[in-house]
Amino acid sequence: MTPPTPAHWPPGLPQHLTLPQTHVFHNLEVSARRCPDKPFIVFYDTPLSYANFLREAEHIAGHLQQVCGVQPGDRVLLCMQNSPQWALAFYAILRAGAVVVPVNPMNRTEELRHCVTDSGARVAFVAQDLLAQVRPLLTPDADGLRHVVVATYSDHLRVPTDLPVPDFVAAPRLPLAEPGLSAWADVVASARQPGPLTTGPDDLCAMPYTSGTTGLPKGCMHTHRSVMSTLVGGVRWFGTSPDAVCLSVLPFFHVTGLTGSLNGPMYVGATIVVLARWDREAAAICMQRYRVTMWQAISTMVIDFLAHPRLESFDLSSLSCVRGGGAAMPAALAARLKALTGQDYIEGYGMSETMAATHINPTHRPKRQCLGLPVFDVDARVVDPETLATLPPGETGEIVVHGPQVMQGYWRNPQATQEAFITIEGVRFLRTGDLGHVDEEGYFFMTDRLKRMINASGYKVWPAEVESLMYHHPAIQEACVIGVRDAKRGESVKALVVLRPEHRGQVSEQDVIDWAHGHMAAYKSPRTVEFVEALPRSGSGKVMWRELQEQQAARDTTALPP
Numbered sequence: 001m002t003p004p005t006p007a008h009w010p011p012g013l014p015q016h017l018t019l020p021q022t023h024v025f026h027n028l029e030v031s032a033r034r035c036p037d038k039p040f041i042v043f044y045d046t047p048l049s050y051a052n053f054l055r056e057a058e059h060i061a062g063h064l065q066q067v068c069g070v071q072p073g074d075r076v077l078l079c080m081q082n083s084p085q086w087a088l089a090f091y092a093i094l095r096a097g098a099v100v101v102p103v104n105p106m107n108r109t110e111e112l113r114h115c116v117t118d119s120g121a122r123v124a125f126v127a128q129d130l131l132a133q134v135r136p137l138l139t140p141d142a143d144g145l146r147h148v149v150v151a152t153y154s155d156h157l158r159v160p161t162d163l164p165v166p167d168f169v170a171a172p173r174l175p176l177a178e179p180g181l182s183a184w185a186d187v188v189a190s191a192r193q194p195g196p197l198t199t200g201p202d203d204l205c206a207m208p209y210t211s212g213t214t215g216l217p218k219g220c221m222h223t224h225r226s227v228m229s230t231l232v233g234g235v236r237w238f239g240t241s242p243d244a245v246c247l248s249v250l251p252f253f254h255v256t257g258l259t260g261s262l263n264g265p266m267y268v269g270a271t272i273v274v275l276a277r278w279d280r281e282a283a284a285i286c287m288q289r290y291r292v293t294m295w296q297a298i299s300t301m302v303i304d305f306l307a308h309p310r311l312e313s314f315d316l317s318s319l320s321c322v323r324g325g326g327a328a329m330p331a332a333l334a335a336r337l338k339a340l341t342g343q344d345y346i347e348g349y350g351m352s353e354t355m356a357a358t359h360i361n362p363t364h365r366p367k368r369q370c371l372g373l374p375v376f377d378v379d380a381r382v383v384d385p386e387t388l389a390t391l392p393p394g395e396t397g398e399i400v401v402h403g404p405q406v407m408q409g410y411w412r413n414p415q416a417t418q419e420a421f422i423t424i425e426g427v428r429f430l431r432t433g434d435l436g437h438v439d440e441e442g443y444f445f446m447t448d449r450l451k452r453m454i455n456a457s458g459y460k461v462w463p464a465e466v467e468s469l470m471y472h473h474p475a476i477q478e479a480c481v482i483g484v485r486d487a488k489r490g491e492s493v494k495a496l497v498v499l500r501p502e503h504r505g506q507v508s509e510q511d512v513i514d515w516a517h518g519h520m521a522a523y524k525s526p527r528t529v530e531f532v533e534a535l536p537r538s539g540s541g542k543v544m545w546r547e548l549q550e551q552q553a554a555r556d557t558t559a560l561p562p
Contacts, residue, residue, distance in 0.1 A: 006442035017376035031269040045161035060092035062192025068147040072097035077124035085151035089125040102253040106521035151184040210352040219411030229404040231263040244270040259356040291318040298458035326458025328369040371444040378403035400429040454483035475503035485556035495526040
């Protein structure tokens with residue numbers, strides 16, 4: 001059943017979108033032929049043209065095939081901060097016919113180990129500053145990495161700049177002596193040419209990892225077709241043209257930044273201004289200097305940006321679109337953004353399982369703290385989580401989605417795949433695990449979560465995964481992770497910990513916090529640890545995490561203003 005067109009569907013846009021039946025790498029080939037000399041990337045004032053981007057990506061693809069032995073369908077790990085090298089590695093992997101496994105550069109060795117082992121990746125791209133986390137995974141073992149290409153960000157700093165360049169970006173290239181490690185500059189200089197491209201739209205393209213209630217991250221299998229659906233849909237929804245200039249500060253490893261701040265602009269031949277790390281001063285300078293028209297950001301970036309003491313001294317008049325998601329934008333901040341730039345903050349909603357957006361607010365009539373309307377060809381419904389019956393407008397239930405951007409399933413995990421999908425009227429729907437409702441005008445709103453998840457600055461933190469990592473600490477007997485309200489980050493991570501008897505009085509809460517920061521990504525790491533004598537349990541022996549979460553929520557409501 002085709003859903004009716006919402007009354008406030010964007011004017012002039014069809015509800016059905018015909019997608020190109022092509023490989024994602026084809027987008028680069030087309031843009032490089034259309035505008036070879038135009039900058040695709042500007043990285044701290046150093047431009048990289050489309051033609052040079054294509055040439056470098058092909059040389060890296062040649063290295064993958066001829067030196068690393070990468071075959072079509074092989075998975076290749078990609079671990080870097082936003083940079084020209086991240087984008088080049090992504091397209092080089094596709095050109096080699098392989099599958100990109102983008103990982104969070106904040107991940108530590110044990111988190112990366114699971115992605116390597118589970119995906120079967122034997123080759124990785126890593127930035128020089130992150131090599132220490134990947135080096136232990138370079139082993140001759142069956143489950144280890146065989147080849148690692150090491151990128152130095154400063155290789156793409158080729159002109160003087162007055163922008164605040166982070167030290168890890170400006171750091172010079174260091175020598176590599178270990179077997180299996182190759183310097184990015186040497187790989188490019190070898191100028192190897194790849195063989196013919198044999199993969200197509202229905203082959204796997206990217207496999208971002210997402211976690212869940214089981215604690216172990218799962219690879220979301222996306223074909224070139226599903227990756228294409230959101231990148232094309234995004235540029236159509238927002239009217240992105242070849243003359244657009246996009247400030248690309250959302251991390252590329254995340255599907256939102258990958259789709260909206262890299263692949264979408266590539267498709268139309270636009271220019272992206274890339275920062276390796278969020279910096280409000282650099283962002284403001286770049287907006288003024290390069291006449292940025294589109295800025296994709298999570299709410300915490302916007303909050304920090306609006307707190308810049310000299311913000312009104314910058315010319316931001318070129319901005320025609322500020323968009324994002326991950327966490328609802330506070331109404332007062334949205335109003336201030338509107339007053340300063342004349343732009344609404346256009347919120348959207350998506351998941352790793354859907355390669356970014358399934359819902360976006362129409363730019364001509366957005367609603368605040370709203371997921372938006374289902375985008376092109378998406379059938380989204382609110383159902384009773386138990387009976388799976390579709391609920392009428394206004395009633396709260398689980399949001400389920402069907403559309404071209406939905407993943408094929410979880411990599412080598414048929415049970416998790418089966419649990420993630422339901423069938424309604426013969427159609428396969430993805431269960432989002434988010435509770436929400438739809439209003440009379442067809443706009444969707446999220447009200448709560450069915451799954452146990454913490455949203456910290458737009459990053460999804462799955463308590464079970466954090467708990468499983470914390471059990472590596474020799475003093476921890478039990479741990480339960482919950483979310484606490486945070487005025488800046490939305491939510492932060494808190495761990496309630498039962499110590500082993502022999503360690504009580506020997507380990508402090510700060511010791512556990514410091515240990516966690518060294519063993520897991522910073523956004524997952526508990527910012528608060530509370531020692532308790534025991535965790536509450538149900539009659540069946542399960543930890544009653546929901547009771548602990550509700551108690552914390554009551555304390556947060558008392559302690560913090562709305």
